[in-house]
Amino acid sequence: MSRPPGESERSDIPEATAAPRSRGRMQIVWLVPLIAVLIGGWLAVKAILEQGPTITISFETGEGIEAGKTKIKFKNVDIGMVKSVTLSGDHRGVVATAELSKDATSLLVDDTRFWVVRPRISGGTVSGIGTLLSGSFIGMDVGAATKARQHYKGLETPPVIATGVPGREFVLKGEDIGSLDVGSPIYYRRLQVGQITSYELDPNGKGVTMHVFVNAPYDRYVKPDTRFWQASGINVSLDTSGVKVDTESLVAILIGGLAFRTPDDTADQPQADMHTVFTLFHDRAEAMRRHERIVDTYVLNFKESVRGLTVGAPLDFLGIEVGEVAAIHTRFDRVTRQFSIPVEVRFYPERFTSRYTAGEPGGRVAGDRRQLAQWLVEHGLRAQLRTANLLTGQRYIALDLFPNAPKATMNWNTSPPEMPTVPGGLQSLQDSVTTLVAKLNKIPFEGIGNDARQTLRDADMLVKRLDKEVAPQALQTLAAAQTALNSANNALQPDTAVQASTADAMQELARTAAAFRTLADYLERHPEALIRGKPGDSK
Incomplete structure (x- = not known):
């Protein structure tokens, strides 16, 4: 069998057979994008897992806050960044959205605080100076709560005390x-032991409430009876003891401050609880004034000027302050049509103490205080206005015993009861002068003057009559007297007949006296001679 030309040549070439591709095998070229996807996914998951919380902080203004630049710091360590700053929904503030690190998640609790750190001068301290170069940042203070939170309202001023500082906070009114x-x-005793953290006006507008923080260990000296007062600047006071100047320190003079102290008799009390409310006094004298448990109120009715007497002036008993003036009023008596000044005083009976010799008991005034007051008044206890300081003119009220005062009793029918008074020393002097002037006004000086002028005229007439009638006769009498004196003088001159006769007479009197002396001596020796005669005279 013959083949077509060229056929034998094609039959010698084997035919290609299509082999099916295995589905379980992957080409190596696809490994690169797969690895890239895996790495990207891993990075994304890692970024999500490592991403910190996002929070919002609202402020009244966005001053110093910039998105992408302003950091959030805690204890001066960066923990976040502000991502955006937008207006709030009501356009009354701004809202800053910030992302924090994952490690800061546990810090975002309910009472965590945020504020913008800027250069500030407050309360005598300077803060935020470093922001002049580095720019503002948001500070953070972690609270003690456990509830988480994501939306915060930022503080306009940084907190004075950070959370966790040892000490206690108290409230002052x-x-x-x-x-x-x-x-x-x-x-405290001129050492700085704390600071004011905040203050606010009371809802009724009649006072202020302050929150103060006392650092440990000084907070243990704050007791339930501790007294706080304002130690701002220099306190200059004028009282009954003179001029007083008091201050705590130079810082207190410049920026003010507070001070506290516990009275010695209550210093052993336990420590005051946190947030205990205390009264804030104006000065140390008012704060440390003894707080009496028993207070009796009386009224002292004065009928003289009370200029110089002020509320708070002391009530003095024999040099001891036993009370103070509470109020000063005026009263008009419609019956007598006279004004008076009722002064209301607070009397502290516990200040009457008795001290005896060592070893003997003492005690305070006890029993019926009303009966004691009545007894004292019946024995001359009176209230009197007195001047405490001549320089300032300040006055006080003295309780003293006046045994010669008019009899009086306590008026228990009024509320408060009224205690009798006596005029002050100056008032008594003024009354005496007024009485003297009144008596002088009753003297008829005009009539006395007329009588004196009439007497002077009569005396003038008498002088003229004496000059005309009596004077010539008096001159003649004086001339005759002068003549007699001259004659007597001539008679008494030496070598005159009268002088010689007088000398002879005196010699004769001397001889006669000698004879009488001889006779007296003889008779004293021979008294019988008066009867018998002298011996030898028998004839």
């Missing part, structure tokens, strides 16, 4: 804040 501010120091 005062009438006004004075020159104090957040961060103002608190002193």
